Amino acid sequence: MTGALAPAPASAEKPSPGALYTNGPSGRFLLDGGWYRRADAANVGQARGWQRSRSLRGWRTTTVPNAANAGDESRRSYIGGVWWYRKDFEAPAGAATDWVVRFESVNYRATVWLNGRRIGSHAGGYLPFEVPGRGLRRTGTNHLVVRVDSRRDESAVPPSGRRKDGRFVGGWWNYAGILREVYLRRVDTIDLVNVHVFPRRSCDTCPAKVYVRAVAANLQGIPVDAGLTGTVGGHKIEFRRATISGRGFHLFRGSATIENPHLWSPTDPHLYTVKLEVEHGGGVVQQYTQRTGIRILQVDDSGRMLLNGKHLALRGASMHEEDPTHGAALGPAEITANLNLLRDLGANMTRSHYPLHPLALELADKYGILVWSEVPVYQMRDALFRRSTVRRDALDMVRDMVNRDRSHPSVIVWSLGNENTSKPGVGFTRYLREATRITRRLDPTRLVGLAFPGYPTVGKQEVYTTLDALGVNDYFGWYPGPQNSIADRATLSPYLDRLHDDYSKQALFVTEFGAEANRAGPATEKGTWDFQADFLNYHLGVFAQKPYLNGALVWILRDFRVKPGYDGGNPQPQAPYNQKGLVDATGSPKPAFESVKRLFRKEAGLP
Numbered sequence: 001m002t003g004a005l006a007p008a009p010a011s012a013e014k015p016s017p018g019a020l021y022t023n024g025p026s027g028r029f030l031l032d033g034g035w036y037r038r039a040d041a042a043n044v045g046q047a048r049g050w051q052r053s054r055s056l057r058g059w060r061t062t063t064v065p066n067a068a069n070a071g072d073e074s075r076r077s078y079i080g081g082v083w084w085y086r087k088d089f090e091a092p093a094g095a096a097t098d099w100v101v102r103f104e105s106v107n108y109r110a111t112v113w114l115n116g117r118r119i120g121s122h123a124g125g126y127l128p129f130e131v132p133g134r135g136l137r138r139t140g141t142n143h144l145v146v147r148v149d150s151r152r153d154e155s156a157v158p159p160s161g162r163r164k165d166g167r168f169v170g171g172w173w174n175y176a177g178i179l180r181e182v183y184l185r186r187v188d189t190i191d192l193v194n195v196h197v198f199p200r201r202s203c204d205t206c207p208a209k210v211y212v213r214a215v216a217a218n219l220q221g222i223p224v225d226a227g228l229t230g231t232v233g234g235h236k237i238e239f240r241r242a243t244i245s246g247r248g249f250h251l252f253r254g255s256a257t258i259e260n261p262h263l264w265s266p267t268d269p270h271l272y273t274v275k276l277e278v279e280h281g282g283g284v285v286q287q288y289t290q291r292t293g294i295r296i297l298q299v300d301d302s303g304r305m306l307l308n309g310k311h312l313a314l315r316g317a318s319m320h321e322e323d324p325t326h327g328a329a330l331g332p333a334e335i336t337a338n339l340n341l342l343r344d345l346g347a348n349m350t351r352s353h354y355p356l357h358p359l360a361l362e363l364a365d366k367y368g369i370l371v372w373s374e375v376p377v378y379q380m381r382d383a384l385f386r387r388s389t390v391r392r393d394a395l396d397m398v399r400d401m402v403n404r405d406r407s408h409p410s411v412i413v414w415s416l417g418n419e420n421t422s423k424p425g426v427g428f429t430r431y432l433r434e435a436t437r438i439t440r441r442l443d444p445t446r447l448v449g450l451a452f453p454g455y456p457t458v459g460k461q462e463v464y465t466t467l468d469a470l471g472v473n474d475y476f477g478w479y480p481g482p483q484n485s486i487a488d489r490a491t492l493s494p495y496l497d498r499l500h501d502d503y504s505k506q507a508l509f510v511t512e513f514g515a516e517a518n519r520a521g522p523a524t525e526k527g528t529w530d531f532q533a534d535f536l537n538y539h540l541g542v543f544a545q546k547p548y549l550n551g552a553l554v555w556i557l558r559d560f561r562v563k564p565g566y567d568g569g570n571p572q573p574q575a576p577y578n579q580k581g582l583v584d585a586t587g588s589p590k591p592a593f594e595s596v597k598r599l600f601r602k603e604a605g606l607p
């Protein structure tokens with residue numbers, strides 16, 4: 001929340017020890033408490049902006065995470081602007097050779113200064129970045145200043161802004177600011193910069209092997225000797241000691257055998273805890289925790305996904321991480337509420353157009369909710385992918401997503417995007433091939449997928465057969481589609497069969513199906529609650545007849561803001577809201593929530 005004009009600074013706060021989620025290294029401190037924020041409508045430039053940030057004139061108090069335009073539904077708000085954030089803090093006590101500042105998500109461009117020195121910059125939301133906390137003062141007040149530029153044009157990932165013809169681009173509100181929390185990390189000589197845990201099992205009765213790959217960075221300019229020890233669920237993991245060259249990296253590899261593994265599944269989401277300790281000079285310099293699950297994912301020859309050897313017909317709802325009050329700057333209470341809504345619905349799968357907050361994934365691990373994890377490569381034309389800079393930005397996101405989330409048992413698909421050009425040309429084809437290669441190299445154990453709009457007018461796309469999973473967005477009976485081809489819902493069933501014929505080896509999912517609902521009225525009238533309930537019921541009935549379908553996700557769990565003038569196909573829209581939610585923007589369930597819940601439970605054999 002953002003409040004009054006800044007008072008004269010009291011004594012600076014110390015960041016709170018710990019993190020909002022479990023996985024990760026020791027030494028994290030949350031930069032919570034009071035922050036300052038200032039709009040920069042004139043966009044005065046980085047140097048002048050920084051100069052001005054030295055005094056507290058014109059700043060307002062705020063907290064982080066923060067969406068500066070959370071309650072503002074105007075065109076200007078959507079287009080985005082420049083904001084400055086400032087945090088005054090004192091260093092936590094204790095030994096450290098270095099400090100790192102970690103941002104979980106800033107939309108869209110961030111430039112960061114510490115005590116007047118520029119320490120880094122980053123572009124792209126929804127994924128974390130770290131900058132070295134050079135020049136941090138051990139005593140006295142530190143000033144962290146962040147310039148956030150949320151203006152996104154058509155070549156950003158995802159694209160946003162406004163076309164020459166006045167139309168707005170983008171599929172959800174362009175929230176500006178530091179949208180997820182910020183940490184200060186205390187590091188001493190050696191830092192585990194990436195930890196990857198993955199299980200393997202060669203038969204149903206075989207023991208499982210849990211592998212750990214940990215990349216350690218030596219922060220010193222001279223070679224250091226380091227050891228890594230660890231356990232998984234109490235079983236020892238053996239690593240070999242190593243000497244890491246000055247400012248160099250070392251990959252520690254280890255594994256543990258678990259004779260009778262307790263497998264992870266949606267009905268029994270059993271987690272094992274991996275604990276690691278980095279030792280140097282006779283003392284422990286860092287600990288690392290990673291909760292993980294043992295489960296094996298495969299796709300058979302007819303496109304059926306098997307989890308621990310069993311086929312599942314998954315059901316769930318997609319979601320956006322936003323609400324009317326906080327915008328996209330959700331805290332633990334709001335994130336937990338979303339996951340609880342999914343549980344209440346009886347969902348065992350979810351999806352978002354971007355990588356979810358780390359806490360959301362930890363809750364998905366804990367509750368047995370499988371995740372279709374996607375990069376925000378959203379509705380982009382082929383020409384955009386022909387630009388190497390756009391491809392680079394998109395591929396960086398793929399890499400960062402996989403690196404961040406590949407130890408979560410809940411994640412089953414790495415999705416390379418949503419509803420980009422329906423007929424991939426050279427640009428998109430090249431992106432898909434490069435992204436697939438990167439993803440498989442970083443994680444050969446999950447499916448590489450893509451979501452696309454379901455249009456019978458579009459034929460088989462050869463490049464899709466190089467993927468493992470395909471998600472079709474089904475609006476049969478809601479939108480007209482090209483040449484009115486999806487206006488009649490009766491054409492859904494033959495269309496799905498055709499998709500399965502065209503892509504018989506790919507695991508097929510329905511990544512979206514939904515209809516707007518914001519009022520009472522007859523089931524025959526688009527936009528009514530009864531229309532929505534009937535629509536979802538009909539589509540779920542069709543899916544139940546398709547044994548080759550691996551899962552289906554309602555679009556969407558909760559209403560959200562899209563863009564100025566948005567109607568979503570609703571004859572009586574309430575712009576800028578997408579009202580295909582099972583609950584409205586304030587969290588109240590619509591009638592379809594109960595009817596979908598009944599069907600989900602029936603299919604899962606639950607009471």
Ligand code: GCB
Nearest residue numbers: 171418419473512568578580
């Ligand atoms: C889609 C998009 C999603 C939209 C939805 C809609 O196909 O993937 O981002 O919100 O349709 O409601 O039109």
